Amino acid sequence: MAQQTEQSEHRSLYPPTEPYETGFLKVTDIHTLYYEQSGNAAGNPVLFVHGGPGGGTSPKDRCFFDPAVYRIILFDQRGSGKSTPAAELKENTTWNLVEDIETLRKQLGVEKWVVFGGSWGSTLALTYAESHPSRVKALVLRGVFTLRRRELEWFYEGKGADMLFPDYWEDYINFIPVVERGAVMDAYYRRLTSEDEQTRIEAAKRWSTWEMATSHLYINEEKVKKAEEEAVWAQQFARIECHYFVHGGFLKSPNQLIDDVDKIRHIPATIVQGRYDIVCPMDTAWQLHKRWPEAEFHITADAGHNAQEPATRSRLLDATDKYKHL
Structure with a gap:
């Protein structure tokens, strides 16, 4: 059931934390990806999937996760952030990025992880999960975007x-x-x-x-x-x-991500959607919710698209806390 969030008190992000490892992973002759790990090196792995595409990660992205419990993994997608070459379009498709996530998972020795993504990050998280459902413990999705025309x-x-x-x-x-x-x-x-x-x-x-x-x-x-x-x-x-x-x-059909949701309905998931999201209007999250009733669905009543708006931020923190001991 949809839950509309209206509350006067909101949660703050977890305190800033510095990476215990940073690195660069060469995935093709052209592309090299930046990645980092922070939090608990022996903890529950969580992958942060940034938006855009092209947006890159920032230190604040680590702060959606309890650093005492989570092994927090961030990476910059091809051409984004600290990955090189900057803004490169060659060999840069959704399927290349799905393959990169698997390459990174294997490189870091992760068996399964929680996957967290907003906006384009929700697109890539869904595409990855539907391609590799056995590797995903839980999904946290925000500002859902599926690239329908x-x-x-x-x-x-x-x-x-x-x-x-x-x-x-x-x-x-x-x-x-x-x-x-x-x-x-x-x-x-x-x-x-x-x-x-x-x-x-x-x-x-x-x-x-x-x-x-x-x-x-x-x-x-x-x-x-x-x-x-x-x-x-x-x-x-x-x-x-x-x-x-x-x-x-680069999807196989315009409605692919919603049509293929049966592949992941068994995975625990939370969807958080701003009621007044202009960039990724709520209709997309609503259509996904109807096809995936098992997923927890929150409408933040006083929010647009950004993850840092107070009600949305609070619901995302609640979601990562919910899944931190999986």
């Missing part, structure tokens, strides 16, 4: 989100000539893959600013500033996102 058009093609944030939408859409606005993602992809560096950078900043501005219930100016000023990060985020989105996430 309807989801992409709502946010990037002027089919809904533009009416809620018309001011920021103008900055995003005005970069594209009117004649190309029938396929906005394709138009951005041409510019994000341009031979001209300044064209790539400007396109990346416009794309990333639009997403950062809409990712919170209340606009987070710090995130908007990051998109506007950090050219390397903006290119990682925008180029890789757009690459995945114009290719339908």
Whole structure:
């Protein structure tokens, strides 16, 4: 049953912790992945799957997990964060990333782990779990995203989100000539893959600013500033996102992740969804919930898309506590 969360007191993240190991894992001739481990080296393994794609990890991501109990594993997906080469699109598909997770699992000697992912991280977590269900102890999913065409058009093609944030939408859409606005993602992809560096950078900043501005219930100016000023990060985020989105996430069918949920219905799971999520609207999480009634489903009543919004953060912490002794 859906549980709508309305509470006046919210939980804080676990205290910051430093990695006890960092490393780089070469997965192809082109790509090398950054990974790290923190918390309890002998503890319950948990894999944090970051969003975007292209978003990369940050130290705060470790803090969703009790460091006394969890062996906390973070990695930057191909082209993201500290992985190299930055913003590289070659050999960069969903299935490459699923294979990378398995390679990392074997490299670290993990038999099974809890998998935690939000936004695109929920997409990749679902894809991985449906591909390797025997390796997943539990799933924690937030801001569910399955790359159905309807989801992409709502946010990037002027089919809904533009009416809620018309001011920021103008900055995003005005970069594209009117004649190309029938396929906005394709138009951005041409510019994000341009031979001209300044064209790539400007396109990346416009794309990333639009997403950062809409990712919170209340606009987070710090995130908007990051998109506007950090050219390397903006290119990682925008180029890789757009690459995945114009290719339908490289999924076998538009509804694959929801259609294949029977493969994982036996796995304990918690889904947390912001009621006012503009980036990944609640309909997707709702459709997944209907196909997967065994999973615990929480609607946070006063939250948008971001994991750090108080009600969402609290429910995610409750979920990781629930699974820490599996």
